[in-house]
Amino acid sequence: MSGRIHLVGAGPGDADLLTVRAARLIAAADVIVHDRLVGPDVLAGCRPGTELVDVSKRPGKASVAQEEINRILISRARSGLDVVRLKGGDPFVFGRGGEEAIALAAAGIEFELVPGISSALAGPAAAGIPVTHREAARSFAVMTAHAAGLDGHDWSALAAVDTLVVLMGAATAGLVTRRLLQAGRAADTPAAAVQEATLAGQREVRSTLAALPDAIAADGLRAPLVLVIGAVAALDVRCAVASEVAR
Structure with missing residues (x-):
């Protein structure tokens, strides 16, 4: 049986x-x-x-x-x-x-x-961030920031993607940021972090790529955390205020 x-x-x-x-x-x-x-x-x-x-x-x-x-x-x-x-x-x-x-x-x-809805898509959406957006992002990639696998990533390729979504990034946000900056991603690239997306404890911070680790620490965000890096991270479609990237 x-x-x-x-x-x-x-x-x-x-x-x-x-x-x-x-x-x-x-x-x-x-x-x-x-x-x-x-x-x-x-x-x-x-x-x-x-x-x-x-x-x-x-x-x-x-x-x-x-x-x-x-x-x-x-x-x-x-x-x-x-x-x-x-x-x-x-x-x-x-x-x-x-x-x-x-x-x-x-x-x-x-x-x-x-199949289920991945937090790689739901996390940004819960914060009002579309991972693709006309004129701003025609591609996106999803990576894990688990420390054991960081050396296996192609950082040059990840730095070139329009929108990069980082899962399990609470403990290694600083290292991910440094690797992307070293690979050529601009320091002033918009970035966001979303804690406990879709749940009652959801919290968000928005920053630039270079300042993201400090912003996460200052707000006391904790795992589970989804990071979003790219022009779309400046957007919040829940708000009526238009940003430059949405025009």
């Missing part, structure tokens, strides 16, 4: 931004294996008796190894249970969804992928 795994994106945080499919699967699951960025409002959609397994990876604390997460998923499925693997944002955008899908396929476990 074998159950089924659903690799589900929980979106950027606000439970109202779950897809209809995600909400239905959460409500029907026997087991939900979830990450730190999946909040209580999202988990409140499960039925009584659902097993909730927290496999959060928290900065500065011991993490659940990916191999152990894979083992949990496979063992629950082989017990005949319906399992939702719930990830913040989208499973395939820095969520290791690809690794888990490969592990499940290798184990012969049936699975379904349910």
Whole structure:
């Protein structure tokens, strides 16, 4: 007897931004294996008796190894249970969804992928920042600022993109800024940081690229943080005041 795994994106945080499919699967699951960025409002959609397994990876604390997460998923499925693997944002955008899908396929476990709204798009949008905008941004890129992977980036290419969205950048904003400046990005490039996008604790700062780390520190912003770098970061489409970049 074998159950089924659903690799589900929980979106950027606000439970109202779950897809209809995600909400239905959460409500029907026997087991939900979830990450730190999946909040209580999202988990409140499960039925009584659902097993909730927290496999959060928290900065500065011991993490659940990916191999152990894979083992949990496979063992629950082989017990005949319906399992939702719930990830913040989208499973395939820095969520290791690809690794888990490969592990499940290798184990012969049936699975379904349910995309979610990535914070790479929802974070800027929640702050009124379009990642593309006519005459200002015809391209955008998304990068992770996790310290372990910073040396693997092509900084010259990232510095040339119209809009750069940086995920997991709370701890390394200063290093990201220095690398982009060294790669040729202008110091006065508009920049913004959005904390807890779409949630009640959402806060924002706007600055220039060179001043962004100091602005984040001065306002006491903390993870989860989305950084936006490029001309569009000067925009706030929620306001009636037009900026130069919008004209």
